[in-house]
Amino acid sequence: MTHPLRENLAVAVVDGVEWIHCGKCEYRFCRADQDWRRFGKVRLLPPTKAGGLMSVLSGDYLLRQICCPSCAVLLDTDFVEEHPDDAGRA
Amino acid sequence: MAVNPIVSSVDPITFEILSHRLYQIAKEMGTALERVGGTVNTTQMHDYMASLYLANGDVLSAGDSMGWHVACAGFAVKRIIERFENSSGINPDDIFLLNDPYLAAIHQSDVYMISPIHFRGKLMGWSATFVHVMDIGAMSPGGNSPGATEICHEGIRIPGIKLVDRGELRKDLFDAFINMTRQPVMVGLDLKCEIAANNVAKSRMQALFEQFGPELVTAVSQEMLHYSETILRKRIAEIPDGTWSDSGSIQAGDTWKVYVTLNKKDDRLFFDFTGSSPQAKKGINLPYHATFGACYEAILCTLAYDLPKNHGALKAIEVVAPPGTVVNPTPPAPVSLNTTSGGATVKFVANSAIMQMLATSEKWRGEVMALNAGHRLARHAGVNQHGKYYVSTLSEGALDGTGGRSYKDGDDTGRGLSCHNIEWLEANFPLLYLFRRNTKGGAGAGKFRGGTGGESALTVHDAPEGKIKGVALGVAGLRNSGQGMFGGYPGAPSLLMLTEGARVEETIAENNSPDQLAELGGTSKLLPYCEFDIGKNDVLYMRMSSGGGYGDPLEREPERVLNDVEAGIVSHEEAREIYGVVIDGAVPTLDVAATQKLRADLKRERLRA
Numbered sequence: 097m098t099h100p101l102r103e104n105l106a107v108a109v110v111d112g113v114e115w116i117h118c119g120k121c122e123y124r125f126c127r128a129d130q131d132w133r134r135f136g137k138v139r140l141l142p143p144t145k146a147g148g149l150m151s152v153l154s155g156d157y158l159l160r161q162i163c164c165p166s167c168a169v170l171l172d173t174d175f176v177e178e179h180p181d182d183a184g185r186a
Numbered sequence: 187m188a189v190n191p192i193v194s195s196v197d198p199i200t201f202e203i204l205s206h207r208l209y210q211i212a213k214e215m216g217t218a219l220e221r222v223g224g225t226v227n228t229t230q231m232h233d234y235m236a237s238l239y240l241a242n243g244d245v246l247s248a249g250d251s252m253g254w255h256v257a258c259a260g261f262a263v264k265r266i267i268e269r270f271e272n273s274s275g276i277n278p279d280d281i282f283l284l285n286d287p288y289l290a291a292i293h294q295s296d297v298y299m300i301s302p303i304h305f306r307g308k309l310m311g312w313s314a315t316f317v318h319v320m321d322i323g324a325m326s327p328g329g330n331s332p333g334a335t336e337i338c339h340e341g342i343r344i345p346g347i348k349l350v351d352r353g354e355l356r357k358d359l360f361d362a363f364i365n366m367t368r369q370p371v372m373v374g375l376d377l378k379c380e381i382a383a384n385n386v387a388k389s390r391m392q393a394l395f396e397q398f399g400p401e402l403v404t405a406v407s408q409e410m411l412h413y414s415e416t417i418l419r420k421r422i423a424e425i426p427d428g429t430w431s432d433s434g435s436i437q438a439g440d441t442w443k444v445y446v447t448l449n450k451k452d453d454r455l456f457f458d459f460t461g462s463s464p465q466a467k468k469g470i471n472l473p474y475h476a477t478f479g480a481c482y483e484a485i486l487c488t489l490a491y492d493l494p495k496n497h498g499a500l501k502a503i504e505v506v507a508p509p510g511t512v513v514n515p516t517p518p519a520p521v522s523l524n525t526t527s528g529g530a531t532v533k534f535v536a537n538s539a540i541m542q543m544l545a546t547s548e549k550w551r552g553e554v555m556a557l558n559a560g561h562r563l564a565r566h567a568g569v570n571q572h573g574k575y576y577v578s579t580l581s582e583g584a585l586d587g588t589g590g591r592s593y594k595d596g597d598d599t600g601r602g603l604s605c606h607n608i609e610w611l612e613a614n615f616p617l618l619y620l621f622r623r624n625t626k627g628g629a630g631a632g633k634f635r636g637g638t639g640g641e642s643a644l645t646v647h648d649a650p651e652g653k654i655k656g657v658a659l660g661v662a663g664l665r666n667s668g669q670g671m672f673g674g675y676p677g678a679p680s681l682l683m684l685t686e687g688a689r690v691e692e693t694i695a696e697n698n699s700p701d702q703l704a705e706l707g708g709t710s711k712l713l714p715y716c717e718f719d720i721g722k723n724d725v726l727y728m729r730m731s732s733g734g735g736y737g738d739p740l741e742r743e744p745e746r747v748l749n750d751v752e753a754g755i756v757s758h759e760e761a762r763e764i765y766g767v768v769i770d771g772a773v774p775t776l777d778v779a780a781t782q783k784l785r786a787d788l789k790r791e792r793l794r795a
Binding site: 099102107145156159161165171173 | 426542545546547548554592620627628630653663664672674675678679681730732736737738739740741757760763764789793
């Protein structure tokens with residue numbers, strides 16, 4: 097039994113256990129009760145990698161991308177605080 | 187003939203006719219607001235609400251109004267019932283006024299008018315409206331007061347007065363109210379358009395009772411609530427149970443956080459804002475009823491977009507917001523800035539949780555879209571070219587780009603409210619637009635990109651005092667932008683920027699168009715929540731947020747990227763680096779083979795990180 101979790105991620109039951117896997121290549125990330133982001137490939141980039149108008153965020157934020165470690169499809173893109181004390185979006 | 191399986195006590199044709207009639211009455215109330223009103227907020231921005239309510243204050247039928255105000259006005263009706271039913275009474279042709287944010291309004295500028303609807307002497311229901319009045323006697327012109335540290339700084343606060351008593355306007359109260367504002371004539375017009383809209387509702391409802399009988403109208407009303415509740419609960423039940431969360435931050439000098447956890451169990455939704463920051467001594471706080479209304483609006487826009495908007499849709503949701511926090515403040519916390527701060531953030535996190543939930547449903551995942559986390563605009567006030575003091579709004583916030591969806595790009599401009607007409611503005615106020623256009627290079631990348639958003643610039647022109655005052659509204663940086671969804675990139679953040687001493691008149695005198703800010707010189711600064719002065723040769727630049735993208739940009743059809751390059755929305759460089767699309771030539775041409783190779787290279791680069 098399978099149901100989607102989000103674009104390019106799905107939840108499938110294998111031997112009675114729910115697993116999160118890539119919707120493109122079926123790479124198995126983790127069990128459904130775990131945070132799949134911790135099992136993805138993460139990279140941090142300058143904000144301007146999202147476009148020149150993002151320069152106002154330089155120095156405060158980094159562009160964080162999380163992709164499938166197997167097929168590299170991009171699953172999540174967000175800005176995270178460059179300084180860990182900031183109370184930004186989790 | 188299709189039989190409605192949910193509606194049992196009324197024949198389906200009568201149900202359809204009367205339920206649509208009730209919807210049309212609410213819409214006609216909105217039309218009355220626009221035709222009688224005179225301010226930009228009401229006539230062009232559509233910053234108003236008009237709805238019908240049951241005798242107990244439950245929502246019966248909302249027109250095309252903002253959902254959170256529909257819910258808040260329901261609170262307002264209940265507060266009026268509590269205050270007046272055992273004192274001076276609720277009589278035919280009464281109209282009550284309420285704008286207390288600690289009872290029902292979102293902030294004091296949102297003035298609710300509430301009118302009982304009687305038929306043959308019996309209270310049958312209520313109508314309610316709000317308009318965002320042009321001034322409310324607060325510290326800052328226009329009401330939104332960046333300097334306020336408590337609600338008493340934010341203008342008139344009325345817990346409920348009977349403004350019209352058995353059909354007679356109480357002119358003593360009316361004059362007292364409008365004379366506490368900076369613009370009595372226009373605020374008076376604001377109040378009168380609300381009275382007119384409520385009179386339209388009463389007239390139409392009484393005609394409906396006369397034509398069909400109160401028993402049948404009441405039966406249809408109850409069936410409408412039952413219909414919306416039943417369908418909504420069925421839809422919720424189709425989605426897998428689960429828990430989703432998100433957080434947002436409000437950056438306005440200090441930073442405050444809003445957390446939400448959405449729990450979906452069977453046919454119910456439970457929003458919990460526990461953990462959100464303590465309330466602020468700045469007007470970013472959002473009263474509980476508005477937090478509740480924002481969650482209601484999130485449901486209306488997704489799972490219930492095609493259902494009659496009424497109290498039935500409220501019954502499936504529960505909202506917990508701890509007292510003393512930015513999402514449920516207690517007096518004397520100020521609130522006047524909340525629609526562009528706490529409100530925008532609560533709407534964003536509530537909608538984000540909903541979107542995450544919908545994405546887990548094979549049936550509903552197509553409704554998912556990337557969301558916008560902010561809202562920005564400005565007020566302006568001073569003496570106009572006709573020698574009169576005024577207060578008004580720059581409603582550029584309507585130029586926000588919307589987010590990409592699971593099947594299409596976002597709209598380039600057109601989020602929520604509407605934007606004012608430039609020629610109208612220049613004819614009435616001492617301002618001159620240098621440009622208003624779509625922003626280039628801001629749209630969040632994705633399989634489906636976000637909307638571009640819009641940008642405007644204006645200067646002061648023909649101002650008798652040489653300058654006017656502005657009030658800048660909107661939280662800082664990233665928190666005022668479209669957010670990416672499922673790999674899609676965030677859109678460019680909105681900003682307000684004031685450039686002083688620019689070469690505006692000189693450029694125009696040289697017969698050149700002053701539409702390139704970089705060529706105008708001057709000294710620029712970003713405007714947080716603040717009051718500011720703008721004079722001759724100063725330029726106010728307003729860039730609204732671009733929409734976030736949906737999905738992996740490397741999955742975007744190359745032809746769509748080519749179209750974006752041709753339209754100037756995406757540069758050649760961004761096409762290569764973000765989308766992995768190679769476009770060559772003086773006439774932009776797609777290089778298919780090079781694109782395939784570049785996309786493969788970019789994927790390998792992701793894995794090397």
